Amino acid sequence: MKRRKFIKNSAISFLGLPVALNGMNISPIRQSALLDALNPESDRVLVLIQMIGGNDGLNMLVPLDQYDNLYNARPNVILPQSSLENTGFNLAFHPSMMDMRSMFDDAKLKIVQNVGYPDQNRSHFRSTDIWTSASPANEDWPTGWLGRQLTDDHPTFPNDYPSEDFPDPLAIAIGSRVSMTCQGAVGNFSLAMTNPFGLGQLASGGDDFIPDGWYGDQLEYVRLTVEQTNAYSERITLKAILDQYTTSYPVTTFEIQLKLIALMLRRHGAV
C-alpha cells in the first residue's frame, strides 16, 4: 500500500472536513461540470445478473431430441411440445420466454448450456466459488474473474481512485455486499449499493499519518471506503436524480434492482 496518498489526502481533508462534520452535505450540483465531460459514445457497461436458487434448466430450454425421454421421466411437469417456442436448433424455450426467443432470433441472446464442473460435490459454496472465480474445479482461487481483468486494467486500484480519468465506480453491486466476482488480488472493485437515491455523505476527518503494519493497512482500507463512498455517491446520486422516469417498472425486488441499473445506464446513453 502506498503511503504518499495519505500525506497528500491529509492536507485536503484538514481543509475540507469541518464542513462535513458539522453535518452539511456538499452540494452534488457543483459536480455537474464533470457530467458534461462524459462521452456517451465511449460508454460500455456490462451487466451481470446472478440468480440465486434453483432453476429447472430442462424446462426453461427443452432439448427437443430428448423430448420423449423427458416426457417419460417427468410427465407431470413437461409442457406439450406444441406450446414450446422452437429455436430451430433442436432446442425450445418455455412459452413464458417468448420475448427471449425473439432476442435469440435476432442474435441478441446467447445461451451456454450444461455448465458445471466435473465430479460435483454438491456443495453450494464450492459451486459459487467456481462461478465467481472461474477457477478449474480442482483449484481454489481467491480472486474473481472480473476482478482479475480489472486488476490488469487498473493495477494501482484502490489507490488514487476515483480519478479524473475514472470518476465512476469500476463496478457496482446492487445489494448490500460487494461482489466476489469483482474481487481482485488487493481489494474488491465493486461498490455495493441498494439505492442510488439514498446515498449521502459520510463524515470523515482527522485523517493523518498511517502507521506501517497490518493495523495501518486496515485503517487505510476504512479511510478509502469512506472516501470512495463519498466520491462515488455524489456522482451516482446526481445521475439518479437527473434521470427521468419514462417507463413504469414492476415492483418485485429483482425488478426494482433492474430498474436501478436501467436508470444509471440511461444517463450513460447505454440503453
Next chain:
Amino acid sequence: MKISFPKATLKAAISSSATSLEQMATFNLPAYSGPWDRAAINHFLRRTTLGHTYADVTSLLDLSHADAVDLVLTDPGMPSLPINYDEENDPNVPIGETWVETPLASGVNGGYRRRSMQSWIMRQAMESGLNVKERMVIFWHNHFVTASIADRRFTWEYMKTIHQHGLGNFKAFVDAITIDPSMLRYLNGNQNTKNAPNENYARELLELFTIGKGPLAGPGDYTNYTEDDIVAIARVLTGWRDRGHNSSTLPVYIEFRPDQHDTDTKQLSHRFDNQVIENADENEYKVLLDIIFSKDEVARYMCRKFYRYFVSDQIDETIESNVIEPLAQIMITNNYEIAPTLEALFLSDAFMKEDVRGVLIKNPMEFLMSTIKSTGVNFDQNNMQTYHTIHYSVFFRLRDMQMEIYNHDSVAGWQAYYQAPGFSRLWLSAVTMPQRQYVTDRFTRYQYNNSGIGYRIYPLDVIENLPNPYDPNVMITDLAELFYPNEITENQVNFLKSILIPGLPDFEWTTEYADYLADPDNVNLKNAVEDKLRDLFQAMMSLSEFYLF
C-alpha cells in the same frame, strides 16, 4: 420496575491460569510478558467483552493479566428467560411471563415471541459486563448457524444449548447441537430416514462444524474426509426428528424412531482409518462423534476460528505453526474444553502483542456495543415494556448494518469470518458505512427515538469519570484511548479539539467546564458544554480509527 445494569465484579474465579501457563510452556505457546498497562487492558477488554468504560480499565489495573483472564472467563450461568412484554391477547402467557415452554394458542399472533427474542439478544449483550460469554454466544451462533425457524420456542431451545455449552466442552456441544430441534429442522435432519437419507447435516457437520474441509486430494477427497464419508454419516444420523413445531398443543421435543434408522453397518473412508460403525440406534451418533474427535484436525480447525475471531483474520504458515498448532494441542490436552483453550489464547503473546491491536474491523454488534457501552448509555427504564421495546428497536440497527441475528444468509455464517482475502473488511460497504454513521450520529447528536422513548449518550457523565476533564488535550487523549485501538497523532488531537472549541484557546474549555460544575443546575451553562461535547463525540466516532478494534 427498575432493572439495574449489572456492575462488573472483580472477584476472580478460582484461578486456573497456573495450569494454563504450564500447558503453554509444554506446547510452546509463549505467554504475554509485556506491560499490563492501560493500552494492554483496553486491547484485552475490546477483544474479550462487548464494550467497556474508562473506569473498567482503571479497575483492571489492580488485577494481574492472569486474574483478568479468569475474570472474563467466569461463566455467568444461564440468562434470564425472554418474556412476553407487549401481547395482551395470549390467554396462556400473561404480560411479564415467559412463553418459552408454552405452545402458542391458536388464533394468537406469535409476533410477540419474535420481538421478545430479538429484544432478549440485545439485552444479553447490553448486560454482559466484563465477561466473554456474550461474545462467545455470537461466535457460536455464527458457527452452528440455524435460521428461519418460525416457532420461537425452537429458537429459545437453540439459544439455551449455546448458553449451556458456550464455555463448556466442545464435543458435548456438538453432541447437543446434532439433535437440537432447530438444527434438525434447519439442516433437514428431521427428513433423514433410512429410505431417503438427507446429507445436509452430515456435510456441514464435517465441512463447517468440526473438522473442516482440507485441500482437494483427489476426486471427492478433501484430505480430512471424503464424499463417501458424508454418505455414510448421513446414514448414521437417520431416524431423528423434531416435534411440536408450530403446534398449539404440543411441547417442543425430539424423538428417535428406530424404524426410520438405517441399521446396516457403515463403512468410513481411509481418512477415518476405514473404521466401521455398527448399528447402535440412538447412541450411534455418539460413536460417530468419538471417531471425528479422535482426529486432531478438529482442534486445529476450531483454533483457527478462535484466532480469526479474537486475534486477526490473517493466518500464515508462521501463525499456523507458532499459534494454531500449540493452541490445538492445548485444546486436545484439555479434552476439548473451551474455557482452558480460550484461557491459553488470552494469556498468549500472540493475542496481546501490539502488532495485533486494532487489526480487526468491528462487526456491527461490536460497533454498536462499543458506541453504547463505552459511553455508559443504558436502557434502564422504570417501565418494563419500554425497557424491552428499546432493546427490540436497537436490534434493527444490527440488521441494517447487515448482521441480523437468527437470520444468516447461509449455513456458513457471516462472510466476514470465512471469505478470504477480505474477511472483516467485508462488513464495510457503501451501504453499511452510512448505517454505521447513522448509529453514532443518533446516539451522540440526537435523542435516539423509539416511539417517543429517547435514549442517548450523556457525554458529561462520561468525562466526569476521566482524570482531568478540564484540560481539553488530556480529555481528548483519554477518550481516544477508550475509543481507538492505537494512539492517534498530535494532528488528530488538534483536529478534534478544533471541533470542541473551534478557533478558541484551551482555557476557554477549562473555564466553561468549571463554570458548569460550579452551577450544574444552570441549564444554559450545561447545554453549552454538553453541545460542544456532543460535537466532539460525534466527530470521534466518525473517525476511521473507531471502526477498528
